[in-house]
Amino acid sequence: MALPDKRGHFGPFGGRYVPETLMPALFELEEAYRRFKRDRTFKKELDFYLKTYVGRPTPLYPARKLAATLGGHLKIYLKREDLTHTGAHKINNTLGQVLLAQKMGKKRIIAETGAGQHGVATATAAALVGLECVVYMGAKDTVRQEMNVFRMELLGAKVVPVYSGTQTLKDAINEAIRDWVTNVETTHYVIGSVVGPHPYPMMVRDFQSVIGRETRRQILKSEGRLPDILIACVGGGSNAMGFFFPFVNDQSVQMIGVEAAGAGLDTDKHSATLTVGEPGVLHGMLTYLLQDQVGQIKGAHSVAPGLDYPGVGPEHAFFKETGRATYVAVDDQEALAAFRLLSETEGIIPALESAHAVAYLVKIAPKLPPNTIVVVNLSGRGDKDVAAVREYLKGKGDA
Amino acid sequence: MRNGAQAVEEAIRKANERGEAALIPFIEGADPSLEVTAELLWALEEAGADVIELGFPFSDPLADGPTIQEAAQRALKNRPTLSDFLAMVENLRRKGFKTPIVIMGYLNPFYRFGLENFAKQAQKAGLNGAIIPDLPLEEAKPWLKIAHRYQLAAVMLAAPTTPPERLARIAQNSSGFLYYVSVTGITGARNKLPEDLALKLDLARELSPVPVGVGFGISRPEQVAHLANFADAIVVGSAIVKIIAAHLKKPASLVKAVRDFVVELKAATKR
Numbered sequence A: 001m002a003l004p005d006k007r008g009h010f011g012p013f014g015g016r017y018v019p020e021t022l023m024p025a026l027f028e029l030e031e032a033y034r035r036f037k038r039d040r041t042f043k044k045e046l047d048f049y050l051k052t053y054v055g056r057p058t059p060l061y062p063a064r065k066l067a068a069t070l071g072g073h074l075k076i077y078l079k080r081e082d083l084t085h086t087g088a089h090k091i092n093n094t095l096g097q098v099l100l101a102q103k104m105g106k107k108r109i110i111a112e113t114g115a116g117q118h119g120v121a122t123a124t125a126a127a128l129v130g131l132e133c134v135v136y137m138g139a140k141d142t143v144r145q146e147m148n149v150f151r152m153e154l155l156g157a158k159v160v161p162v163y164s165g166t167q168t169l170k171d172a173i174n175e176a177i178r179d180w181v182t183n184v185e186t187t188h189y190v191i192g193s194v195v196g197p198h199p200y201p202m203m204v205r206d207f208q209s210v211i212g213r214e215t216r217r218q219i220l221k222s223e224g225r226l227p228d229i230l231i232a233c234v235g236g237g238s239n240a241m242g243f244f245f246p247f248v249n250d251q252s253v254q255m256i257g258v259e260a261a262g263a264g265l266d267t268d269k270h271s272a273t274l275t276v277g278e279p280g281v282l283h284g285m286l287t288y289l290l291q292d293q294v295g296q297i298k299g300a301h302s303v304a305p306g307l308d309y310p311g312v313g314p315e316h317a318f319f320k321e322t323g324r325a326t327y328v329a330v331d332d333q334e335a336l337a338a339f340r341l342l343s344e345t346e347g348i349i350p351a352l353e354s355a356h357a358v359a360y361l362v363k364i365a366p367k368l369p370p371n372t373i374v375v376v377n378l379s380g381r382g383d384k385d386v387a388a389v390r391e392y393l394k395g396k397g398d399a
Numbered sequence B: 001m002r003n004g005a006q007a008v009e010e011a012i013r014k015a016n017e018r019g020e021a022a023l024i025p026f027i028e029g030a031d032p033s034l035e036v037t038a039e040l041l042w043a044l045e046e047a048g049a050d051v052i053e054l055g056f057p058f059s060d061p062l063a064d065g066p067t068i069q070e071a072a073q074r075a076l077k078n079r080p081t082l083s084d085f086l087a088m089v090e091n092l093r094r095k096g097f098k099t100p101i102v103i104m105g106y107l108n109p110f111y112r113f114g115l116e117n118f119a120k121q122a123q124k125a126g127l128n129g130a131i132i133p134d135l136p137l138e139e140a141k142p143w144l145k146i147a148h149r150y151q152l153a154a155v156m157l158a159a160p161t162t163p164p165e166r167l168a169r170i171a172q173n174s175s176g177f178l179y180y181v182s183v184t185g186i187t188g189a190r191n192k193l194p195e196d197l198a199l200k201l202d203l204a205r206e207l208s209p210v211p212v213g214v215g216f217g218i219s220r221p222e223q224v225a226h227l228a229n230f231a232d233a234i235v236v237g238s239a240i241v242k243i244i245a246a247h248l249k250k251p252a253s254l255v256k257a258v259r260d261f262v263v264e265l266k267a268a269t270k271r
C-alpha cells in the first residue's frame, strides 16, 4: 500500500484544503514532481549537489561517551545532519524543490520561515540555482532571530516581516500562501516541512528520505542489523519523516517522534500537536492541530524555535493513528539539559530542536535492555541557539 | 421547511428578471460585535441586498487581504461561536428577516462543530448555505452530500486559474450560485479588474447550470455597473468592511454609512 493515495490522503489525513486558485498549481506541481522523480538527469544533478555542496552522506556517529554516561548498556548512534551545509536537514528539501522549480520554469521562489533555518536553506538553494527569493517571517521572529534575517539577506533573499495574527510561523505560512495565490503562475512556494497541501507532504518526505536511506545502509554496515529504535524531534515533522520512512516496512524498528512540551503540557505554552492536539484543517491539510473549542488555531511555544508550530505533517497523524510510530513530548528544561549533556560528553552542540530527541533518549535509557541499538537523528547544529541558551541560563543564574 | 439553496438561487434570478444583477454584500460577523452585525444585516436588507454573505471569522484567513484579516482579528476578540451566529440568524428570521444569508468561513470551525450538526442547525435556524473557500471540489464530497440533504446552498468557487472543463464540473456541484473569483489573488478592494474578466464570466455563465456571482476586488459603483452586464450576481466585501473599520470610533453613524453605500451599489446593478 503506497501512501498517500491519488488525492494526497494518508488515511483520513492530508488532502488539499486550499483555495481553488491554487488547485491547478498543485496539479502542475504534482505532475512535474512525479515526472522529474523518475528523470535520470534530474536525479544525477540533485545527487551531485547533495554530495559536493551539502556534504552527503552525513556520518552515522557511534556516540560511545554518551552511551557510557547513560549506563553503558546501549549502542547509541547519532545521524549527523548537523554537519550539512547550512547546519540542518532543511537543505535536503530546499535543494530538491528549488531545482524542481527551475526545471518547471518558475522565476521566483518564496518560503516561510520561523526560526530562520528553512529560510536560510531556501535562500541558499535559490542563490545556488540563481532564482529570485522572498522569505516571509513573523515580525516577532525577525526580532528574535535577527542574525538569520541578515544571513538570508547576505544570500540575496528579501525578508518580509509578517505583522498579522500571532506574528510567528503560522502567520508567515498564511502570508506565503497569499503571495502564492497572487503570483502562482511565476512562483514556486518552497514549504519547509512535511506539511501543507498534497503533494508537499509526500514530496518533502521523499527529499528528506535520503536521511533514512543513508542511516539504513550505514547501520547495516556497522552493526550488521537494523536498529531497534529511531528517535527524532517533530516540529512539522520533516526530519523525523525523512529518517523514519525508509524503515516503515521494518516492523522490528520502533519509531519515536519527540514533540516540544514547552513550559509543560498542562500549560498553554507548548507545541505538542500530536500528543494533545485534535484533528482539524489548517494550511491545506487535515491533521492534528492545537486549537480551541470552536476551531480557532492556538499559538505554539517551545524553547526550540523550529518546533514552534500548531500543526504537524499528516503522515505523522496517520502513523499515530495506526500505531506505526509513537509520539511523546519533552519540555524546555529537559531539552536544555540534553543540549548541555551532548555538548559536554561528545563535544557536539546540537540544535535545540534536536536536543529534544536526545532528551527523550536520556529519559528512557535506564529502561532499555542491554545492547539495544538506538539511532537519534541530530537534525541540526546548535550554533544558532547558543546566544539564546546563554540568555536563558543567565536568567536562571546558572552560567 | 423552506429550501435554503433554492431561495438563494431564486433571489438572484428574481433580480435578473427585474433587469438587475443581484447584489451580495459581505460583512464579517461579530465585527465589531454580534449586536452590530444584527443591525447591519437589517440595514443590508433595507438597502436592497438580494443575498447576504456573512463572514465567520477565523484565526488564519489565508485567502484574505489585510482589510478582512483585520476585521477577523477584531471579531475574534468577541470569541464568536457558530452557535451564536446560528442563534442570531434564527432570531432575525423570527422577526421577519427575508433576505437569504450564506455564511462564509474557513473549514476548520465547521469541521470542529461537525458538518452534519452544522447543516442540521443551519437549516433549523434559517441560514441558507455556506461558502467555504478552503474546501475545493476534490475534498468537498462529504459536505456536498450533507448540504444537499439539508437543502443548503453549497456555494463552490472557481478562479481565473480554473480550466474550463474543471469549471464546468465545479459549477455542476455548486448550489445557490457559482462564486467566480475575479482575480488571481486574495480578497481586497482593487482599482482595476482583469481585462479579460467579462470574457471569463461569459464562459462561466455558459458552463454553469446555476447563476454566476463574481467577487474579490469589486469596490466601486462604476465597477458594479460595468459587471452587471456580465454576471448574475456581484459580491462586494472589503469595500464595505473598510467602511465599518473607518466608523469604529463613531458607532452611531456606522450602520447608516454602510446602508448608504449599499444603496448606491444596488442602484448600480441596473442593466
Ligand SMILES: Cc1ncc(COP(=O)(O)O)c(C=O)c1O
Pocket: A088, A089, A090, A115, A117, A118, A192, A193, A194, A233, A234, A235, A236, A237, A238, A239, A240, A305, A306, A307, A351, A353, A354, A379, A380, A381
Ligand atoms: C534543526 C532543526 N530540527 C528540526 C526542525 C523542525 O522541523 P521538522 O519537524 O520539519 O524537521 C527544525 C526547524 O526549523 C530545525 O531547524
